[in-house]
Amino acid sequence: MTQSNPALSARAAGPAPRLGIIGGGQLAKMTAAAAAPFGCEVVVMERQADFPAQSVDTQALIGDWDNPQELLKLGPLVDVVTLENEFVSTVALAALVKAGHKLWPAVRTLELVQDKLQQKRVFAGAGLPTARFADAPTQQAVLAFGFPAVLKKRLHSYDGKGNATVRDEAELEAAWRKLDGDQHPLYVEAFCPFERELAIIITRGQNGEAVQYPVVETINKDHICHIVKAPAMVPDAVATQVRDVAGRAVSAVDGVGSFGLEFFLLSDGRVLLNEIAPRVHNTGHYTIEACVCSQFENHVRAVLGWPLGSPALVAPAAAMVNLLGFDDGAGRPDGLAEALQIPGAHVHVYGKAQSRRGRKMGHVTALGQNVEDAAAIAQRAAGCMQFGGKR
Amino acid sequence: MTQSNPALSARAAGPAPRLGIIGGGQLAKMTAAAAAPFGCEVVVMERQADFPAQSVDTQALIGDWDNPQELLKLGPLVDVVTLENEFVSTVALAALVKAGHKLWPAVRTLELVQDKLQQKRVFAGAGLPTARFADAPTQQAVLAFGFPAVLKKRLHSYDGKGNATVRDEAELEAAWRKLDGDQHPLYVEAFCPFERELAIIITRGQNGEAVQYPVVETINKDHICHIVKAPAMVPDAVATQVRDVAGRAVSAVDGVGSFGLEFFLLSDGRVLLNEIAPRVHNTGHYTIEACVCSQFENHVRAVLGWPLGSPALVAPAAAMVNLLGFDDGAGRPDGLAEALQIPGAHVHVYGKAQSRRGRKMGHVTALGQNVEDAAAIAQRAAGCMQFGGKR
Numbered sequence: 095m096t097q098s099n100p101a102l103s104a105r106a107a108g109p110a111p112r113l114g115i116i117g118g119g120q121l122a123k124m125t126a127a128a129a130a131p132f133g134c135e136v137v138v139m140e141r142q143a144d145f146p147a148q149s150v151d152t153q154a155l156i157g158d159w160d161n162p163q164e165l166l167k168l169g170p171l172v173d174v175v176t177l178e179n180e181f182v183s184t185v186a187l188a189a190l191v192k193a194g195h196k197l198w199p200a201v202r203t204l205e206l207v208q209d210k211l212q213q214k215r216v217f218a219g220a221g222l223p224t225a226r227f228a229d230a231p232t233q234q235a236v237l238a239f240g241f242p243a244v245l246k247k248r249l250h251s252y253d254g255k256g257n258a259t260v261r262d263e264a265e266l267e268a269a270w271r272k273l274d275g276d277q278h279p280l281y282v283e284a285f286c287p288f289e290r291e292l293a294i295i296i297t298r299g300q301n302g303e304a305v306q307y308p309v310v311e312t313i314n315k316d317h318i319c320h321i322v323k324a325p326a327m328v329p330d331a332v333a334t335q336v337r338d339v340a341g342r343a344v345s346a347v348d349g350v351g352s353f354g355l356e357f358f359l360l361s362d363g364r365v366l367l368n369e370i371a372p373r374v375h376n377t378g379h380y381t382i383e384a385c386v387c388s389q390f391e392n393h394v395r396a397v398l399g400w401p402l403g404s405p406a407l408v409a410p411a412a413a414m415v416n417l418l419g420f421d422d423g424a425g426r427p428d429g430l431a432e433a434l435q436i437p438g439a440h441v442h443v444y445g446k447a448q449s450r451r452g453r454k455m456g457h458v459t460a461l462g463q464n465v466e467d468a469a470a471i472a473q474r475a476a477g478c479m480q481f482g483g484k485r
Numbered sequence: 486m487t488q489s490n491p492a493l494s495a496r497a498a499g500p501a502p503r504l505g506i507i508g509g510g511q512l513a514k515m516t517a518a519a520a521a522p523f524g525c526e527v528v529v530m531e532r533q534a535d536f537p538a539q540s541v542d543t544q545a546l547i548g549d550w551d552n553p554q555e556l557l558k559l560g561p562l563v564d565v566v567t568l569e570n571e572f573v574s575t576v577a578l579a580a581l582v583k584a585g586h587k588l589w590p591a592v593r594t595l596e597l598v599q600d601k602l603q604q605k606r607v608f609a610g611a612g613l614p615t616a617r618f619a620d621a622p623t624q625q626a627v628l629a630f631g632f633p634a635v636l637k638k639r640l641h642s643y644d645g646k647g648n649a650t651v652r653d654e655a656e657l658e659a660a661w662r663k664l665d666g667d668q669h670p671l672y673v674e675a676f677c678p679f680e681r682e683l684a685i686i687i688t689r690g691q692n693g694e695a696v697q698y699p700v701v702e703t704i705n706k707d708h709i710c711h712i713v714k715a716p717a718m719v720p721d722a723v724a725t726q727v728r729d730v731a732g733r734a735v736s737a738v739d740g741v742g743s744f745g746l747e748f749f750l751l752s753d754g755r756v757l758l759n760e761i762a763p764r765v766h767n768t769g770h771y772t773i774e775a776c777v778c779s780q781f782e783n784h785v786r787a788v789l790g791w792p793l794g795s796p797a798l799v800a801p802a803a804a805m806v807n808l809l810g811f812d813d814g815a816g817r818p819d820g821l822a823e824a825l826q827i828p829g830a831h832v833h834v835y836g837k838a839q840s841r842r843g844r845k846m847g848h849v850t851a852l853g854q855n856v857e858d859a860a861a862i863a864q865r866a867a868g869c870m871q872f873g874g875k876r
Contacts, residue, residue: 109816109836127521130514130541132821133834133847150521150541386829401826408799408852425500430523435792438777443524445500456524461799 109133111398112152114172116159118145120444120454121178121374124382126150128390134398137171146444162189169195176351176397180208180372181250198300198350198397199372206347207372211248211281213347220346222339223366225358226284233270235282236260242285245269247278254317259285286366288358292326294340295378297352297392300399304341305392307385307405309333311465312356312377318452319376321473322414323465324384324407328359335365343370352393354378376416380459381405383440384412409461413469415476417456419449423482432478433458439475449482456481500524502789503543505563507550509536511835511845512569512765515773517541519781525789528562537835553580560586567742567788571599571763572641589691589741589788590763597738598763602639602672604738611737613730614757616749617675624661626673627651633676636660638669645708650676677757679749683717685731686769688743688783691790695732696783698776698796700724702856703747703768709843710767712864713805714856715775715798719750726756734761743784745769767807771850772796774831775803800852804860806867808847810840814873823869824849830866840873847872 110133115122118140126136127150135152138145139159148154155171157164160183168175174196187201207213214227228239236243245266247256258269273280291312298304311326312319326333340355347370354375356368378389387395387403395402417427425446433441443456458475462468501524506513509531517527518541526543529536530550539545546562548555551574559566565587578592598604605618619630627634636657638647649660664671682703689695702717703710717724731746738761745766747759769780778786778794786793808818816837824832834847849866853859 109818109838110821110834123521127518127541130518130836131831131833133540133816133818133836135540135836149524149526149543150518152540395825400822403825404828425524427500427524430501431791434786434794437795440522442522443501445521445524445526447500 110135111173112137112171113394113398114139114168114175115147115151115178116165116168116175116182117178118147118151118154119178120146122147123150123444124379124390125176125178125374125393128388129394132394134394137168139165139168144447146446149445159183160186162186165190166193169193174198174397176393178373180204184208200348200350203347203349203372207370209248209279210246210251210369211279213370214281214283216346217343217367220342222343222346223364224368225286225366228282230275230280230282233266233275236266237263239282240284241266244283244285245273245275245280246283247273248281249279253319254314257317286358286360288366289361290326290328290359291368292328292332292336292357292359292365293322293375293377294336294355294357295352295375295381295389295405296340296344296349296355297389297396297402297405298344298349299396299402300350302345303402304344305402305405306337306341307378307381307389308407309336310377310380316452318418318454319416321416321469322377322380323469324380324412324414325465327465329363332359332363332365339365339367343367347372351396352378352389376454379442379457380412380414383459384409384461410463411465411468412459412461413465413472414457414459415469415472416454417443417458417476417479417481419451419453419455419482420480421449421451421482423449425449425455425481427456428480429478433475436471436475436478438462438471441475441479451482453481501526502564503528503562504785504789505530505559505566506538506542506569507556507559507566507573508569509538509542509545510569511537513538514541514835515770515781516567516569516765516784519779520785523785525785528559530556530559535838537837540836550574551577553577556581557584560584565589565788567784569764571595575599591739591741594738594740594763598761600639600670601637601642601760602670604761605672605674607737608734608758611733613734613737614755615759616677616757619673621666621671621673624657624666627657628654630673631675632657635674635676636664636666636671637674638664639672640670644710645705648708677749677751679757680752681717681719681750682759683719683723683727683748683750683756684713684766684768685727685746685748686743686766686772686780686796687731687735687740687746688780688787688793688796689735689740690787690793691741693736694793695735696793696796697728697732698769698772698780699798700727701768701771707843709809709845710807712807712860713768713771714860715771715803715805716856718856720754723750723754723756730756730758734758738763742787743769743780767845770833770848771803771805773833774850775800775852801854802856802859803850803852804856804863805848805850806860806863807845808834808849808867808870808872810842810844810846810873811871812840812842812873814840816840816846816872818847819871820869824866827862827866827869829853829862832866832870842873844872
């Protein structure tokens with residue numbers, strides 16, 4: 095629906111539980127689509143009207159979720175609240191829980207991961223392999239840490255926004271200004287000359303039981319996920335490390351729901367845990383068509399307290415290619431009909447009103463006998479489409 | 486959304502075309518869910534609030550679609566109108582088209598199939614095999630036709646409602662009263678001692694190109710579809726007959742969109758075309774998980790004028806079991822969590838507010854290496870669930 099409904103009603107004994115989602119982007123849209131076959135109604139809270147999930151939600155609540163008084167309006171409308179955005183104020187979320195409403199993942203989980211320095215400390219405390227890291231309250235602290243390093247914002251960073259590689263004092267000075275280190279808390283990590291990037295989705299239930307999706311390879315461009323190949327073509331020993339570390343990481347933050355975890359694979363075969371997102375994740379979009387039960391369906395099952403479904407692939411391999419905005423412009427893509435002519439291409443258009451350069455506007459998934467065949471199909475279809483002008 | 490939105494707005498140049506669906510039941514719900522990944526918004530027209538598709542539509546228009554003045558309100562809101570219910574007044578639909586709005590399937594297609602006697606005449610005119618049939622304006626006409634026969638309503642019959650088998654004059658007299666033959670036009674068919682019932686979904690585009698889904702076997706209980714097994718375990722010659730006749734039947738009515746066609750398989754290996762539904766069909770629900778592109782997605786593609794997707798199975802076999810209401814009661818099922826514990830069971834709850842005896846409340850699909858394995862999974866999950874009291 096396109097606007098907040100004046101008739102927004104308290105939950106009734108409907109045919110299934112009502113799910114509330116904080117945030118109305120593509121992650122909320124795909125979660126709501128996965129909830130619908132269970133008979134669930136979804137109420138989406140967004141800051142303003144006209145958002146991707148509007149096409150599949152039941153009701154919208156427009157408001158500022160970081161304001162406890164506004165977030166508290168969501169509670170009585172639904173049975174369980176979840177989120178598509180991990181940067182919601184934990185003060186507001188705690189007020190929601192204190193008022194007796196159910197929230198998954200829990201406030202404590204979000205407190206452990208929102209601040210990426212705190213997240214790294216949790217991983218280190220659990221004995222999980224990460225790049226060496228340190229707090230960076232001052233430039234002096236970075237100098238003491240040593241070069242080459244990556245300076246990162248502790249809060250509100252995603253898709254590589256808020257990161258800068260620094261190799262000397264001059265680069266540090268420039269990066270500190272760019273990231274506004276005097277205003278925003280930063281931390282520093284050792285520069286990690288990884289060979290490849292790997293990722294995995296884990297869904298963990300309220301009883302602590304978890305399912306692990308395949309280990310995938312992610313190929314980024316400009317710090318934004320470009321292609322995901324499932325499964326990753328890595329030795330068993332590497333996949334086993336990823337599975338072990340990822341499972342321990344989700345347990346360490348007592349996660350409930352679907353989580354995306356990103357790893358660096360080093361040339362010596364070791365893996366380092368890069369970060370965890372306490373939500374459904376771009377590296378798991380391929381699961382909609384490629385797995386028995388998608389990351390979105392399993393997230394719904396987990397937060398509603400239902401048994402989890404199988405994360406197994408339904409084909410030998412799959413690939414997903416993101417569709418990014420080429421430039422500012424309308425949200426309607428050119429070339430959709432051409433893309434739909436590619437056999438086996440599953441096209442997703444998020445329905446964002448406006449394209450912006452680099453904005454995630456949609457994605458294409460394809461299955462295949464191997465990841466290269468699947469990737470070729472997905473890339474061919476993605477190559478037909480343009481958002482915001484010609485590329 | 487749960488209520489007609491006072492802010493119902495005319496279509497804008499949104500990220501994708503807007504689709505209007507006449508009727509808001511489970512067929513509209515699954516069609517709207519298939520339209521969402523393309524960025525489409527869906528406006529559903531229903532007679533009253535609280536219907537299954539409300540959870541995934543963008544807006545609702547409440548009104549009587551058989552009234553041209555009310556149906557005409559739908560046109561300006563959307564780019565293309567389709568329907569989930571073939572019994573909409575063709576007078577109202579013709580008014581919509583005359584006002585310049587796009588409608589698929591076309592009015593002419595509906596005129597050819599709404600009246601089942603007319604439908605049979607079209608099939609006969611196209612040289613397609615059907616049971617022998619005749620108009621039955623009077624009981625005398627049935628006596629002249631001969632016994633055993635099946636007396637059927639020409640209009641508004643589905644799921645075996647409006648049919649009666651008659652073997653002698655006494656049964657004819659009783660059936661004529663039951664079907665109220667003096668008020669409702671009836672026709673008669675030769676009783677057909679079929680061995681099995683087969684079905685197929687065909688989606689046909691605006692350019693006449695069509696895709697054919699696998700030939701399936703349907704097992705009915707009390708004239709309502711109970712299990713669908715895909716593919717049907719029949720000799721190639723049988724499947725070829727079904728494919729040939731079905732393709733010619735959809736062309737004969739100049740169909741655009743997804744169509745469900747039902748057949749009788751006789752003991753001598755011949756098939757007879759029983760009927761055609763000018764819409765997505767219960768015998769094609771398995772395609773959501775079991776095919777590259779579902780009957781719903783292909784219906785959306787067809788009516789929007791986009792290329793059709795592959796109807797191929799993604800697994801060797803699939804089965805679907807309907808979930809019928811056991812009795813009057815709430816629409817919330819007992820046993821959902823138990824059903825979700827069955828690995829590989831894809832559970833669909835339509836979200837109807839009330840259960841009624843025999844009402845279609847949901848379905849379960851499973852994939853497998855063969856149809857019997859798939860059917861066992863689906864039946865096991867379906868056996869966990871109850872709508873409207875214990876069975």
